[in-house]
Amino acid sequence: MSEPRLRAKELDAADGLAAQRAEFLLDEGGGGSGGEAVYLDGNSLGALPAAVPGRLEDVVRRQWGELRIRSWTEEGWWTAPERIGDRIAPLVGAAAGQIVVGDSTSVNVFKAVVGAVRLARSADTAAGAAGPARDEIMVDATTFPTDGYIAESAARMTGCTLRPVPPSGIPDALGDRTAAVLLNHVDYRTGRLHDLPALTAAVHAAGAYVVWDLCHSAGALPVGLDEHGVDLAVGCTYKYLNGGPGAPAYLYVRAELQDRFDSPLPGWNSHAEPFGMRPEYAPAPGALRGRVGTPDILSMLALEAALDVWDGGVTIEAVRAKSLALTDFFLECVEAYVPEGRVECLTPGPHGERGSQIALRCPDAGDVMKRLIERGVVGDFRHPDVLRFGFTPLYVGFADVERAARVLAEVLAEVLAEPGT
Template identity: 55%
Template sequence: MSAADLDARDPLAGIRAEFDLDPAVSYLDGNSLGAPPRRVADRLDDVIRKQWAGRLIQAWDDGWWDAPERIGDRIGPLIGAAAGQTVVCDSTSVNLFKALAAAVRLQPGRDEILVDARTFPSDGYIADGLAGFTGHTVRRVDPVDMPAAASERTAAAVVNHVDYVTGRLHDMPAITDGLHAVGALAVWDLCHSVGVLPIQLDGCGVDFAVGCTYKFLNGGPGAPAFIYVARKWLDRFEHPLTGWAGHRDPFAMSSDYTGSAGIGRARAGTPDILAMSAVDAALDIWDLVSIEDVRAKGLALGDFFFECLDELLPSASVLTPRDPARGHQVSVAGTAAQLKALAGRGIIGDFRPPNVLRFGLAPLYTRYVDVERAVHGLVSVQTG
């Protein structure tokens, strides 16, 4: 079937109109920065001109202060988290620090942290940064080897749900169970899976998770991240970033810190309302679509990408698995110069060293014609 036919039959095709995208551009980097939902600009205008200007300080009582928990609970259904376990705040890196710091506190006597050796580097840097203060050993392990590598020495392990280079999707139930079998806590990084595939944090018994909102959730460049703390740990989730926003009664201005009874204790400083509001507006899209439909289209876009490569560029070195154990990207060996040449043709992907071209497939707005065009572009820059 042609790309145009596939687009014509795509039940999500109409959703693209929700985004402010130039039709002449094939944007295939939604796995790095999501496209702007049209409603974000209007929402921010409203927050600034009506809430901030209109209500001034009083707006904090009109829903601003609780925005982190409220928006967290809007992300909950996408990650299989019942209400009250997810909060939007800080960056992914800062939230991972909280999660790992809390994890090692819960695991006295265990002196090791395992880190997905293929994860986005920031996760490893954060584990190293924490370990520099706590004295833990950080060991980098391929996720598939994680259950075998974990032992009674392992306090916690961080795994990225989707490999940011290859797009490989890791087995959350099996890895989580494997870690739990030796008493290690499982911390998942959902940056590359949230908003494209169904996730079952509660169902898998995951302990903690973090993720960003600026990729497939389209919350804006560097938008606030989220953190999930399983209900069973909420009472004992103790991290050192004990800013006033995590206090049980912040406006009492007590000199002693007592963490909030719920997920709010994962908060640190004053929430950034403009940034939060952009995330909130971007999440409205989930009133229109289901994660199952998004997942189905994402796999179909990937399958179509592979078919086009097989047909038009059989020499391509493809890093992304063809089976469904993958996220929503296709990675092909290539050079930074090729990426630049593609951009000149209106095809926007990204490059990761040393030699990977990544093409993100964001089902809310990526078209089959974008995939076809990317492969034609690759043919041109890799064989032309």
Template identity: 55%
Template sequence: MTESVARSRSLADEAAALDAADPLAGKRAEFDLDDAVAYFDGNSLGAPPKHVAQRLTEVVREQWGGRLIRSWNDGWWDAPQRIGDRIAPLVGAAAGQVVVADSTTVDLFKTLVAAVRANPGRDEILVDAGTFPTDGYVADQVARLTGHALRRVPVAELADAVSERTAAVLVNHVDYVSGRLHDMPSVTDAVQAAGAFAVWDLCHSVGAIPVRLDECAVDFAVGCTYKFLNGGPGSPAFVYVAQRHQAEFDQPLAGWAGHADPFAMEDGYRGSAGIARARAGTPDMLSMLALDAALDVWDGVDLAVLRAKGLALGDFFFQCLDELLPGAEVPTPRDHARGHQISVCDPGGQQTMDALHRQGVLGDFRPPDVLRFGLAPLYTTYGEVLRAVTTLHGLR
């Protein structure tokens, strides 16, 4: 037996033992996954829970088809707040502070404009230098429309960069390329100590790690639902507005859904009380209710257990790399200051990821040379981690 085969067998035994002891192992059966595929792209598009298709059929046939227009009064109109309250525990928020509405991009725009409007007399917005492109694009346009200057600053330097000029700071909780987890409590404290508002992008952390918005006294946050929350392609995003800021949340998209009395058809706009004022247009009910169904898989899930498994999956990924691909360049932190993805630099880039796809290992690629492997604790197995690294090893 060669040394390489012996290492692989040892890792296979370890993976089998870890999977057998996994407290979340039963959750995988709730997802519609092909066992021939090892899925590592839940950080871009989560896998579908099995029951969502049937629930949507009921929505189309019984609610849309049966109740027709009456469905708006049967629960559709209030769904954004109701589903927001289902997401609230996943982001460490009390009820009444999260609403599901619009896309991540639209929610970022609404929230960042509201943040700078709530902090007059300051002429600057900061955004983390490694931000997801959409965040940067939106921040550029908000600065342009509001007359603010925009500065891009590495997260590690934000505490020194924020000043009495800064109205708001937009930060990604988890870096989308490296998977690095940024320190929400310390960054928020530094931003607020300078009198600025902290706006957090939770797209790569919600549903992956425990988020503690209330505990960290975060001002505003946005997040998507189609990644680790498994809401489906294009499922609506959410906005968090801390209770203390809701009365002053003056967002720029004054649509009828955020009106204090939407069916009064008044000429002038009056913002709704509470979190509903973060709404804008008519909600996309099919996507909204698909998300509502998908959130059922979170019932009874202990987020501490979820986090422990996500970190353990990452640790095992590193172990497999060390034994099968020693010397691989990995920008993801080895310590636990990371989200639930492992990024591996590979000179083959997209060609390597395409080859992995052909062998049933589905991750994704980010330029110039980063292969990303998302680890969704509700359904990713240790055996799949080994398969990913073994397949990558075979391509080198």
């Protein structure tokens, strides 16, 4: 047995989170001709937690099928958005009462960015500021495209100018016209982890409000929303939180800002008296004002069941420690198996700058990923030349990592040996 395989066996034997793998339904025999499947795409869609199918069957057959409308009260459907939000809160470093679950990430980005602009302007008005009006929204220039699209629409709606800036340039670019800044905690392409505490402090020093997109960090690493005074945050739940395809996203509004948070999407679910059916809108107290319409109960309760994997003492700190160990080991295996110069790692080496994924650049990346998937090593491809591998510590082991790197080397050798390559 080779050195990396022996090392993987030792690391798996010492893994304090190894038992969590049994909490998921994994296709252990789906690895094609190469053996067991290795799922390294949890940064796109998390694996299925074992508790979800049975829970959903109960929701459909008993709660919907038998209790029907009574389930809104008797089974707690109505309070699901805030109840599930409170379960997510510890995973992102937030106290209860600040997160509401519902809608998509894109919709929540829109609520948060417009809300941030309104917060900035209302704060200036309350303080009697005599300077120029805050009419600029700053956005991470490397952001996931949808965040950019939403920010541009929010700028039109609020009469702001949109200014794309790389995260490293944000502190120097901020000014007295900046109202809101939208940033990604982890870069979706490269896996770079941005400095949330320092960037949040810089935005606040300029009198602006910050919105953090946590899609690639929630459930993979500590965030510290309350500790670092983040104003607003959004995130999806179908990646490292394993909520399922299209699972509802969430919106965080810091407690001190909730009475001033003015959502651009007021709906009957966020009304102070939702069943009063009044023509005038009056926002509900607290994070509830982030709700809009009727919750998508089936997806919502699938997510609630998925969050059971975090019960029983699993901590985000332990998950982060294993994530770093997995990504370190993957890079060691790639170095051991893949000839020098065949791939380029785009993910930063320092732990403080790395999320829970590794991005490798190589020629013919699309074809390489297709062949990897055929052999049961599932990652994903990002145009034009990036292989992405996501490491979900709750169900990925070190033997998985070793096999992924070994199969990658085999595929790269095949591609290189083909005529015309």
